[in-house]
Amino acid sequence: MRASRLLSLLLLLQNRGRMTAQQLASELEVSVRTIYRDVEALSAAGIPLYGDAGHAGGYQLLGGYRTRLTGLTAAEAEALFLSGLPGPAAELGLGSVLAAATLKLQAALPAPLRGNADRLAERFYLDAPGWYRRPEDVPHLPAVASAVWERQVIQVTYQRWKEPAEVTRRLEPHGLVLKAGTWYVVARCDGAMRTYRVDQIVAATPCDCGFTAEPGFDLASYWHGYLADFHRQLHTGHAVIRLSDNGVRRMRHLLSAAAVTAVETAGVADAGDAGGWVCARVPIESADLALADFLRLGADIEILEPAELREQAARTIQAMAAIYD
Incomplete structure (x- = not known):
């Protein structure tokens, strides 16, 4: 158990850079005291790890150091193959990328894990959209996804249920959410965070300017709060x-x-x-x-x-x- 936690701590620092003891403790769901002991253990094992004190301090690896201790367990490998949704990836323009990544992952796995992955493909298929509805056409999804990724302002023409039926909005898109087969973009508009259905966007034009993300914005937290508000207002x-x-x-x-x-x-x-x-x-x-x-x-x-x-x-x-x- 501790060996797995030490490896997780090492990979966190490798992927994210400097992190405080409190941040590491929150990620690994342990106490800060445990993080101190784990850092000492890694340092004693020769890992080039150092820490800075103070408000802007934290632990980090010496520049250029990367570990090769990234072996997947059987459960982790299976979870990765279950996490890929070909339909949504294709809608985002990443279908071929996902297929190539899956092939590379299969080739890199040891034979026993590769066999498990093949069985998963044979026995499980994830279909996100609900029943009794046809798939929505989302022609502007790649453009919106690109704006999300590049932190780029995008101007859209949006179709809504009330008058005026079509409106123009200048969006600062912070994230995309796939809910029951429908794509939503969470964007800042006129200083407030709002949610828009991507299939209701009838035109999208990237602007030649970027934007700074909302301080402290967390997509998952926002979405859970949005859903809670939606359900409270739904039944009047x-x-x-x-x-x-x-x-x-x-x-x-x-x-x-x-x-x-x-x-x-x-x-x-x-x-x-x-x-x-x-x-x-x-x-x-x-x-x-x-x-x-x-x-x-x-x-x-x-x-x-x-x-x-x-x-x-x-x-x-x-x-x-x-x-x-």
């Missing part, structure tokens, strides 16, 4: 519904995850019905979207509240019945 209302026993079984495939969770955690048996019906107060995004979801359950659901939604459902069902009368 509630509805009270009754579900039959069959409706409870079918709802997992037809209702939103938030509605399913509400039924499963707070649903109560309908005291006035012996047929196994359950009542629950569920969150909804809007009346129109809720009605579309609820009607998919047919006669296995009854909308009780709000009254406007119940009346809207009644009018829709009567109109449907008239068509088939």
Whole structure:
């Protein structure tokens, strides 16, 4: 265990340069005291490692030193082959690069690990997009990705759902995120960090200027916060519904995850019905979207509240019945 940690510490310094004891401790999930002991052990083993005290101090390797102790374990090699997504790489213009890197990695692996990698390719395939949707066309993804990589300002024409439908924005792109088959670019615009769907970009022109990244910006942290805010703002209302026993079984495939969770955690048996019906107060995004979801359950659901939604459902069902009368 300690040998693995010492190698990880060495590779961190090799790849990142100067790091403080606190930074190393955070990365390796150990105490600062343990880092001090590990640094002493590496120095005693002849590794040209030195440290500077003070606010700007830290540990680093002497210039030019590189270790060849980079052997992969079986689990690490398998994880690398699972991490490559050919589809997204091709969308970024890196399909051939990923294929070449995979071949080189296979050639460099010992025979037992190479065999494991071949079995992974035979038995696992990662398909990122969700069901019931066609792949989105993202013609400007390579240009956006290049701007992200080069820290280059890019001007885009963006299509949105509200008027004006098309707007021009000058973006300072900080990162790209692939979520459920859809690409998003996180960019600073007019001094604020915002999120844009790349498939909604209808024109993209690189500007002849770079930008400095937002101090302390972390893409993963931003995205988790963005998702949390999105879910908080998504469901702005509630509805009270009754579900039959069959409706409870079918709802997992037809209702939103938030509605399913509400039924499963707070649903109560309908005291006035012996047929196994359950009542629950569920969150909804809007009346129109809720009605579309609820009607998919047919006669296995009854909308009780709000009254406007119940009346809207009644009018829709009567109109449907008239068509088939």
